[in-house]
Amino acid sequence: MSDLTIRETERPDLLVGETSEGAQELKRRALTPPTELRREVGAILEVDGRVLDPSSIDIERSDDETMIINMGPAHPSTHGVLRLMLELDGEIVLRVKPVVGYLHTGMEKTGEELSYVQGATNVTRMDYLSPVINELNYSLAVEKLLGIEIPARATWIRMMMSELNRISSHLVWMATNGMDLGSTSMMIYGLRERELILAFFEKTAGLRLNLNYVRPGGVAADLPDGWEDDVLVICDTILERTYEYDQLLTGQPIFRDRMVGVGAILAEEALALGVTGPVLRSTGVPWDLRRTMPYLAYDDVEFDVIVGTYGDNFDRFAIRLNEIRESIRIIRQCIERMPRGDYRSQDPKVTPPPRARIDESMEALIHHFKLFTEGFHVPTGEVYSAVESPRGELGCYLVSDGGPKPYRIHVRAPSFVNLQAIPLLMRGGFLSDAVPIISTIDPVLGEVDR
Amino acid sequence: MTQLPPGAPTGVLTEAGLNADLACFPERAQYLDLVRSFRDDGFELCADLCAVDYLTHPGRVLPEGVKPERFEVVVNLLSLSKRERVRIRVQADDQHPEVDSLFSIYPGTEALEREVFDLFGILFTGHPDLTRILMPEDWEGHPLRKDYGVGRVPVQFKEAPGPR
Structure with a gap:
């Protein structure tokens, strides 16, 4: 029975x-x-x-x-x-x-428990491939609420560091995308070139990955002596290597078979889904916040917004490869035009006194102590600010109740929104095409799950 | 600064926010119509949707006539053609936090609304798949609410006894 x-x-x-x-x-x-x-x-x-x-x-x-x-x-x-x-x-x-959700660690909740000074260490761990741009986004939001001005040198340092970070993020993308398609050489090359940038980050900020370098009020430290030469070497080397990637991948028949015409999306569909960044630009929409809603000093430098036509995997590859070259253009202008002056705001409200003053002045010591234990108070209000991360629009919605900790910090993660395009991109395709499609969307799961 | 679009429902209160974004405070009933009128007016992209729990910060500044409630759903719209942003803040009460889903206007809000539901417990009428997204499905409570504890691991100052 x-x-x-x-x-x-x-x-x-x-x-x-x-x-x-x-x-x-x-x-x-x-x-x-x-x-x-x-x-x-x-x-x-x-x-x-x-x-x-x-x-x-x-x-x-x-x-x-x-x-x-x-x-x-x-x-x-x-x-x-x-x-x-x-x-x-x-x-x-x-x-x-x-x-999704396997990497959820409640970073937005944690952010409510950390002071504005500590907050940068939290957001830098969200998108772990572009930490500088995460910190920048957070700092810009805090500075908007505070209403403070940032010295020109800090602005240009921030811009140069975020472009270096964009290159390193795109290099990791090139590496993993190559590996997904069976090109292990590309993986090794991509990570090798990224190492140059990480070494420079270590020299500047002391850390390679989660820098905590850009902070509300400026940056943590001035650029190291001889930075121009280091950065020039990075620019020259990577620019030369991008032409090697061209030789290795761009015209290669197997690579093109897997990329051209696979995972196409229309501009209308991308906009409806809220998709931004290289995926949106691959459909032909020239939307790059650095150009269309400039922040920092991006309206002072010359660069091109790279736009695709067909919205397929290959366009997204070509956009990222060429964005590396455009970032190098911006960095070269940063080297030429880097202003002199302070690397952080001299507003005593947000900036601690210099180390030398602490030895001779009790007030400076107290000031330093208060800033790093209690933190500074931020006026009541709410603000949304956004920057262009390597993956799209990275936004930060910040609510302050006037205290030293954010009342609410929400990060608009581009990968989280871009993932919604996956059902559309994969529908009707082969299972083997699913792999390069995930890759060209370029999700960073630390940012998706936060 | 942006103005309300021509098709907007009458009586929506507005306020100029920081960096000159327009902030709109629609009633629950006006919310969907207002967003649709913005969409038709050239706001192609819904950049962000999140919520704030104002339980422990009751004295926030709102334009006169807006009744503050515990929750606020905040929508950031972006116009590519005008290069403008606009913010829509709609109130949701403590007892039955529920607002309309924007899924029929901007399909890209699907994941964002699920996230707000997951972390705040705000319901979205008309959402196709209102399940948790970041937390496990059997999780109790909504972590980003202000009355939800942070959770701590007690600090061990001395060497812990080894496993026997």
Whole structure:
């Protein structure tokens, strides 16, 4: 008798494992509400009757013909702990749902417990490939609330450091993207060149990865002696090497087969999904916050915004490769035009007294102590500021209640929003194309999960 | 500074924020119409959606006529054509924190609204898949609420006894 009841159930549960994610996972079609089903198959929903993506979606397919598989969170090509659940028909991807949260450490909650001075150490760990730009974004938001002016030299140092950081982030992307497509040489080259930049970071800030270099009020230290030569060597070496990458990858038939025409997205779809950064620019939208809403001194330097045409993987590759060259252009202008002066604001409210004063003045010691224990108070208010990170618009929404700690700090992480394009990009493609698509979206999971 | 778009519902209170962003304070019922009118007026991108729990900071400055509630959902819209930002702040009360979902206007708010639901417990009417996104599905409570503790590991000052 018991045998019969097992046969009568809809399907044996032998291949189904239970996890604590439950409702966050991709469900069988019968259990998924229609709107969610359309989202998972990659439809940009009808916006006021305009159907951006009509009939090509096959919602009527029965569960028996397809298979739901799990990719990640420990898969080597998901760039971290990203977990994708894919519904496959043979080798064709029908539905995708990214499941995130495996790296969630409550950094926004932690940020409410840290003073504004300590806050930079927190945000620098979010997007661990572009720490300087994270700190910059946070510092700009705090400075807007404080209403203080930053010396010109600090602004230019910040700009140079964030461009170096953009190069190193794009180099890691080139490396991992190469590895995903089987080019282990590219992986080694990319990480080798990044090492030059990390060595310079170590020389300047004392740390290689989570620098805590850009702080509210300026930067932590002046550039080291002889920095011009170091940075020039970095610029010359990397610019020369980008042409080697061209030789290695750009024209290579296998690489082009995997990249050209794969994972295409339209500008309209990208905008509806809130996608920014190289993914948006690959569709032909010339939107780069450095140019369109300039911060720091980006309106004083010359550079080009690199724009693609087809919105496919290859455009995103070409944009990142050329952005390395544009960043080098900006850095060269920074070297030529670096102003003299203070590297941090002399406003005693946010800047501690110089070390030498502490030995001779009790007041300076107390001042220093107060700044680093209690921190400075920030006027009541709320502000949103955004910068262009290597992955897109990195925003910071900061609410202050007048105390020394942020009342609420929210970071708009570009990777988190860009991940929503994955169902659209992968729909109807091969499973093997899923890997370069994840790669060209370039998610950093530390930033996604925060 | 930005003005309210032509199709906006009447009676929406506005305020010039820092760095000259326009901040709008719609009622719950006006919220969706207001966002739609901004979208039709050239705000192509919903840059950000987050929430703030004002439980321990009751005296915040709001324009006259806006009733402060415990939660506030903050939407940042971006216009690529005008190069402008606009901020929409809608109040949600303590007992039934619920606002309309922007999913039908900007599909890209899906993950952001799930995050707000996960960390604040604010419900979004019309959201296709309102599940937790960062925390495990069986987690209790909403961590970014101000009455949710931070959680601490007690500091061990002496050497702990080894495992027996």
